[in-house]
Amino acid sequence: MCGRYSLTTDAETLAEHFQVLRDIRFQPSYNIAPSRKILNIVELDDGSRKAVNLFWGLVPTWSKDTKNSAHLINARMETIREKPSFRAAFKHRRCLIPADGYFEWQKQANGKQAFHIHREDCQPFAFAGLWEQWQHGTETLYSCTIITTAAAELMQPIHERMPVIMPTQSYQDWLDKTADVDDAYLLLDNQAYAEMTPIPVSDWVNNPRHDDAGCIERLSEKKH
Template sequence: MCGRYSLTASVEDIVEHFQLLRPVKFHPSYNIAPNQKILNIVELDDGSRKAVNLFWGLVPSWSKDSKNSAHLINARMETIREKPSFRSAFKHRRCLIPADGFYEWERRNGKQAFHIHREDRQPFAFAGLWEQWQHDTETLYSCTIITTAANELMQPIHERMPVIIPTQHYHDWLNKTANTNDAYALLDDQAYTNMTTTPVSDWVNSPRHHDARCTEPALQ
């Protein structure tokens, strides 16, 4: 699964990396947790990209309410084409979720936290889905991060990992008119070739901590 991640890049870096034409509003954090608004990138009808802040924990459009429903922070790649919670969003509402690292906890030797990031520390993007829930005058826009089976890098830490979309395929993933089979084919692990894992201290265990100490290497 993916339940915590970091995004500490500057606004300028985000605008350049995702080729945005509009201003970006977000709060950099070393420890982003579910059930808060997070930065998403969506593609408009004219092909331009827009940065929006969506609630992390997808609420399906058919849910009876937005508060007591189980908020789906992750969507399994294997079932997004069939599961009612994600099926429509996969066809019509794909998004990119900017990050520069994510956390996972390896439990076989205690509970060691790892920060997984690019070797050059540059930003990247998770594959995501977004949804609109509406009832009377209340509207909620929410999102989820797609996960897949762990590759060789991640298997020693956890059995799942978030899907990362390679930079050259951002448009292919966001394009609303793309063939869904082509979009699904992008959900492999080729973007992990430049990733590495760093054991970090237990400071990151608390979602209340969101400063640079979260990514400091653990003392050996």
């Protein structure tokens, strides 16, 4: 799964990486948790890209309210084409969710060990995501979810699931609203994790209120 991640890359670097012409405004964070607005890259009708901030926890259009949105922070790749919660969004509202690392917890005999997984070159990357517009009366909510899949070999010792990372060369094909959905689905099975590396970090990150560089420091470098 993916329930916590980091994005501290500056806006100028993100704009260049994602080829967004307009200003990118977001709240940088070392410890991003669900139920807050997060940065998304979406495609407009003219084919250009726009950076928007959407609520993390997808609310399907048919929901009576937004109470269960926290339960839909992730969408399983294996079922996104069939599940009512994600089916329409997968066809029409695919997005990229910028990050520069994410956290996962490995079960160990004496508890859980947190890891920060990031690119070896420390550059930003993107999760494959879906977004949705929910409206009830005068209330409108734009929300999103991160797609997950079975863990690659690199991640299997840490956790059985992992978020899907979209390779840079596939950004346009993933965002393309006119793309064949079967072709879009094939993009989710890729080798992006070959460029990733996991490092152990302290339990400082366990508290979502902690938001500083201590969340991503290698454990051996922490001062005790």
